[in-house]
Amino acid sequence: MANINVKIGGLDLQNPVMTASGTFGYGLEYANLMDIRRLGGIIVKGTTLTPREGNDYPRMAETASGMLNCVGLQNKGADYFCKHIYPELDAFFHFEKRDIEPQPAIIVNVSGSSPEDYAACASRIDTLPGIPAIELNISCPNVHDGGMAFGTNAKAAASVVSSVRAAYHKTLIVKLSPNVTDITEIARAAEAEGADAVSLINTLMGTSIDIERRRFRLSIGTGGLSGPSVKPVALRMVYQTARAVNIPVIGLGGICCTEDAIEFLMAGAQAIQIGTANFVDPKVSEKIADGINDWLDAHHIADISDIVGSVE
């Protein structure tokens, strides 16, 4: 068996496979479908300081090799998460046994509409001993206030990351938007303000039109594209970013199988996330974690770090 443990900031992951925010609920919804204890990490649904209704329906449209969504960060807010969801997660995983029982890192995806708002949400999550990291979503294309606006401008990104860094004391992952000319500029800004890692990519902004009704298929006109169609773009951005920063890169975007995951690792990602593929096969993340192990064994590679960034 190869060593597939990875370290991301203060996180010690049992394997490099995490589930992407917004595609795996709070993890517990999948507990009857697969062994969620075997995941490297679970990035829970986007959480904001105060509750959000999300956008009107329709919020999803299928595309060739992927999907568009404009859910718009529907969630019940940070206090609800702390009071209701966190205890359920604790009852399932027994966070106090983290050092003796294998379990995924539970990571909260944090969003907001101003640096202060992001920081206030992050500091609520900071109080939860079982949550070792947050993923800062500065890349949501489906909300009017904030979201992607912070992730498409290096100065704005720096200001959010610096506010959150001051308020949050554990591992800080910053999730980057692909809807930019040069993603490495934003990654470097996040690194300079104290991010422990960056994850990329969030969805690519797109749209779709129902020609018989002459109407957009999504309620707000545009949405975020995800799934296999975005993989080549994501892979290119992961490769560029891994060469531009010294902090770990977490790669995602269209990963559906072991071979996709290995491509991201070779491009320079130290860990990966699975998003839209969960909707097709709820067990896909577990299969990919096993698949990476098998692939390394078949190629006589003893440690996963030997393939990270190994593309020539």
Ligand SMILES: Cc1cc2nc3c(=O)[nH]c(=O)nc-3n(C[C@H](O)[C@H](O)[C@H](O)COP(=O)(O)O)c2cc1C
């Ligand atoms: C329905 C849906 C909801 C999402 N919600 C969030 C979210 O709340 N926060 C976030 O950072 N990303 C969110 N994402 C983006 C995914 O986490 C991921 O970055 C993106 O889908 C690309 O990966 P994939 O192609 O493997 O799905 C969402 C994606 C989908 C499809």
